[in-house]
Amino acid sequence: MPTAASTLATPEQLAKYEPVIGLEVHVQMGTRTKIFCACPNEFGSEPNTNVCPVCLGMPGALPVLNRQAVEYAIAASLALNCQVREKSIFARKNYFYPDLPKGYQISQFDRPVSEHGWVEIAVGGERKRIGVTRVHMEDDAGKNTHDGYRDSDRYSYVDLNRCGSPLIEIVSEPDMRSADEAYDYLTELKLAIQYAGVSNCDMEKGNLRCDANVSVRLKGAEKLGAKAEIKNLNSFRFLRQAIEYEILRQVALLESGGRVRQETRLYNSDLDETFPMRSKEDAHDYRYFPEPDLVPLAISGEWLDRVKASMPETPASRRKRFTEEFGLREYDAAVLTQERVLADYYEQAASASGDPKAAANWVMGDLQALLKVEGRSMEDSPVSAQRLGELVGLVSKGELTGKLAKDVLLKMAATGDDAPTIVEREGLKAISDTGALEAIVDGIIANNPKQVEQYRGGKTTVLQFFVGQVMKATRGQADPAVAKETVERKLAG
Ligand code: ADP
Ligand code: ZN
Ligand code: MG
Secondary structure (H helix, E strand, C coil): CHHHHCCCCCHHHHCCEEEEEEEEEEEECCCCECCCCCCECCCCCCCCCCCCCCCCCCCCCCCCCCHHHHHHHHHHHHHCCCEECCEECEEEEECCCCCCCCCEEEEECCCCCEEEEEEEEEECCEEEEEEEEEEEEEECCCEEECCCCCCCCCCCEEECCCCCCEEEEEEECCCECCHHHHHHHHHHHHHHHHHCCCCCCCCCCCCEEEEEEEEEEECCCCCCCCCEEEEEECCHHHHHHHHHHHHHHHHHHHHCCCCCCCEEEEEECCCCEEEEEEEHHHCCCCCCEECCCCCCEECCHHHHHHHHHCCCCCHHHHHHHHHHCCCCCHHHHHHHCCCHHHHHHHHHHHHHHCCHHHHHHHHHHHHHHHHHHHCCCHHHCCCCHHHHHHHHHHHHCCCCCHHHHHHHHHHHHHHCCCHHHHHHHHCCCCCCCHHHHHHHHHHHHHHCHHHHHHHHCCCCCHHHHHHHHHHHHCCCCCCHHHHHHHHHHHHHC
8 A cells, every 4th residue: 555654663663552442332133123213123114115214303202111121232242341330311412413313312421321341352362351341222323325326426325224223333342452352352342242142243234333432652661552443344344454554654653753633534445545534523412311301211120030040052152062062172162162053054954964073064064165155044944953963973873975965965965855855865874784784895806807916916095996986886975983993893804
């Protein structure tokens, strides 16, 4: 990037400073309806079809709090180890923007739903806790679109379907010290929220949005430096790149005698640069005040306990169970718990197969390859977990060779039939009758005297030739290990 390179810090300059990062994360919760009205909370509908007087902010329309949204906010709070307040207050956050017809967001201010939590990440082999300052609920704004419509070079369009979608904002302490730590924090946070069943956290659909606050200070300094807030980070990769760029920019600025301005910046992924959006000095005053149309939210200990009791297993506990119960390696357990849908799929396949380790290999290997070829996600896998487990079970029980099983999987995806049906129809059952296999081996030995002589003369690599002949004669239905053992025995005898 020729534009930026000359203004960025050198490694020597960088080494004198410590970066400080805090994240503000918005999560759209997966409720059926919006937070204060009964409109569907849906992505991808025709613009301005999921709206009503409440979410359009018509005068006199009154909000009614969605119980499910509160339960999700509680579940997310618990998943992030936060303390849920007995009483929290909704507040109006006032500002003008075309995608906000009410002229204010209903949010929470000094009494949010929960506080004082943490998320654990791994840093250099140690566990490090990143503080979660608070979780608060709010309603989402609409969306302005600037392209894809008639005359969109001259007009902006406003879609209010998202207006009133239930959000939680999760604010971290300024506890992260590198772009990697921020990346890992967001990864663990996403996992915790997904597992709690609160949201699918799909960044592409805007269900997970992240702003990064970045500052630097001389190593050993106590006082925090002035921070820049970077908006528009719509992927994990961009989050890391934007923070890395911003650190280099700030260090270079300080090293050349300048000062970091407290401001909001945007990340441009094409240029891999951040640039100023608006200055925080003239940032709006939101004139927060308590929302007069909603009573304070009271969460009793009993309600809290009920939500707690209904919480699904955490990713950490699942990872542990996969190693202890199923005997998986740490690494495999981590891979299989990276997404909740994947963990759910694997667990079902494992129990249907009766061989959890083999199931892990199939899920991570052949199934992933199949999904990739078909351009499908785990959610709409052409082969169900139950059926994959059944296939793996056939291999484990020696009724199907691993090699033929790979073909059977492809046929399952193509035809929608299950493994036993395909094996039966195509006559692929493994040869378990040792007598039949021995007869085949005897025939092959009789027909290849030259190779037999070579083998007996000490050229043991010829063994592979015989095994290959057996596999060919049985159309892959012989177990290669058994074939090899039989050939060896016969040649020795
Ligand atoms: P603001 O008043 O600008 O909204 P807050 O104090 O509310 O700032 O913090 C917002 C986010 O910025 C939090 O995630 C917090 O951890 C982070 N943060 C605050 N100060 C700094 C700093 N000096 N450097 C980096 N991040 C910071
Ligand atoms: Zn509505
Ligand atoms: Mg703030």
